Amino acid sequence: xxxxxVPDFLKNIRIVLARPSHPGNIGSAARAMKTMGLSRLYLVAxxxxxxxxxxxxxSGAVDVLRTAVVVDELALALADVTIAVALTSRRRELSTPLxxxxxxxxxMVARARAGEQVALVFGNETFGLSIEEVEQCNRLVTIPGNPxxxxxxxxxxxxxxxxxxxxxxxxxxxxxxxxxxxxxRDQVEGLCGHLDRAMESIGYYRQRNxxxxxxxxxxxxxxxxxxxxxxxILRGFCKQVERTAEDRHGGSTSD
Amino acid sequence: xxxxxVPDFLKNIRIVLARPSHPGNIGSAARAMKTMGLSRLYLVAxxxxxxxxxxxxxSGAVDVLRTAVVVDELALALADVTIAVALTSRRRELSTPLxxxxxxxxxMVARARAGEQVALVFGNETFGLSIEEVEQCNRLVTIPGNPxxxxxxxxxxxxxxxxxxxxxxxxxxxxxxxxxxxxxRDQVEGLCGHLDRAMESIGYYRQRNxxxxxxxxxxxxxxxxxxxxxxxILRGFCKQVERTAEDRHGGSTSD
Numbered sequence: 001x002x003x004x005x006v007p008d009f010l011k012n013i014r015i016v017l018a019r020p021s022h023p024g025n026i027g028s029a030a031r032a033m034k035t036m037g038l039s040r041l042y043l044v045a046x047x048x049x050x051x052x053x054x055x056x057x058x059s060g061a062v063d064v065l066r067t068a069v070v071v072d073e074l075a076l077a078l079a080d081v082t083i084a085v086a087l088t089s090r091r092r093e094l095s096t097p098l099x100x101x102x103x104x105x106x107x108m109v110a111r112a113r114a115g116e117q118v119a120l121v122f123g124n125e126t127f128g129l130s131i132e133e134v135e136q137c138n139r140l141v142t143i144p145g146n147p148x149x150x151x152x153x154x155x156x157x158x159x160x161x162x163x164x165x166x167x168x169x170x171x172x173x174x175x176x177x178x179x180x181x182x183x184x185r186d187q188v189e190g191l192c193g194h195l196d197r198a199m200e201s202i203g204y205y206r207q208r209n210x211x212x213x214x215x216x217x218x219x220x221x222x223x224x225x226x227x228x229x230x231x232x233i234l235r236g237f238c239k240q241v242e243r244t245a246e247d248r249h250g251g252s253t254s255d
Numbered sequence: 256x257x258x259x260x261v262p263d264f265l266k267n268i269r270i271v272l273a274r275p276s277h278p279g280n281i282g283s284a285a286r287a288m289k290t291m292g293l294s295r296l297y298l299v300a301x302x303x304x305x306x307x308x309x310x311x312x313x314s315g316a317v318d319v320l321r322t323a324v325v326v327d328e329l330a331l332a333l334a335d336v337t338i339a340v341a342l343t344s345r346r347r348e349l350s351t352p353l354x355x356x357x358x359x360x361x362x363m364v365a366r367a368r369a370g371e372q373v374a375l376v377f378g379n380e381t382f383g384l385s386i387e388e389v390e391q392c393n394r395l396v397t398i399p400g401n402p403x404x405x406x407x408x409x410x411x412x413x414x415x416x417x418x419x420x421x422x423x424x425x426x427x428x429x430x431x432x433x434x435x436x437x438x439x440r441d442q443v444e445g446l447c448g449h450l451d452r453a454m455e456s457i458g459y460y461r462q463r464n465x466x467x468x469x470x471x472x473x474x475x476x477x478x479x480x481x482x483x484x485x486x487x488i489l490r491g492f493c494k495q496v497e498r499t500a501e502d503r504h505g506g507s508t509s510d
Binding site: 005032034035059061089098100142143147152153156159163167171172173177 | 258259260261286287289290291292314315316344345346352353355357397398399400401402403404405406407408410411414415418421422426427428430431432480
């Protein structure tokens, strides 16, 4: 299976970093975005940018930094946006309800798919978003976490949100799956029959309830989700067991 | 609302880092864990540990490093574990099906809640997990991401997986929500009636279909999910509009 492509509409989702202090975080955020197929980075009054340190931490995502849009004010990063989502982990005296990433992400992805521009807005590393910045957004989201230690750094927050968005895009991981062929019901039944004969052939059932044993084995195979290859290996083994039993029998009659 | 507590059973979930090369990644991973309520870290043959650099990057999560268990071999970190989940983003010639974090996390959380020990196993930064290491795990998971650039670093991967687990634990963010009182249907209807009278009072309807305008306003209020306070603000405004209209009327009669 070929690698799927990152859908083009992800360019309608932008990550906005408001007043980031550390260029390293900008670089790590760019890398986090790119791992999840995002490419549009907006920087509002960054303390230091461009920066060599940012480039280093961006690793293979320097292209995201090169095409980043730098503006002086948050409003300029949001002008053409329909929903701007503010990230916050503080309790706010705001009437906008606080949403969870998993509730919000499908809507953001759907809007981006429909051609709308949507934004995720992250505040300064130390101070977060100011009230004025939050008021320029029309949605509030918070990443759920340890109430006693909520110390997600900026790039980690970008990573979590980008992951959450990407998980609703529908680009699967099937291309990573090995192309094993699952066994059919008939093949598994064939194996059960063969195992039954093999167990019988070596006198394994003597003191035991053979039917019950095979039933347990059938349950095991069904739970495991057998592959064709595994059925073949086990049938080969059963065949060899039967042969061995025959030989022994042959041997014992020649005694 | 008080802060909820991190449930005790999260101690049954361990993060295992196999042969980590960079102490900084160990520190960042500890911090990522703690933000999501996880505390049990196992290190298999770390290149450098303990380490000052790890402590620095762990920030407030140094306690996770202090209680970390260091072992020589992966098997020792998994001895008492029922499910060991290997993180991989490579295509493997293995018959274990590749799962997604969102499919797997609820089961891991349920098992931990039931008292089983479960593990997430992360490989070396450069080489990932070896075949031998993967074979000691009984589940395979991959974080979905950009097929053309899957360069999630170790701590980022720990963050995403920890977030995914935590999101199934059921510790909400309600304690962060502001306690605004939503408006009742009657309050919203009262506002619509008042707005109707205010618009009428200043002759706004002259060329317009008043009923239709109010219907549109009602739809808007309903979609927005009005709060009590917002209804009060708008009714205050309507009242003032009516007063102004009366005054003007009074003024015009005195002409």
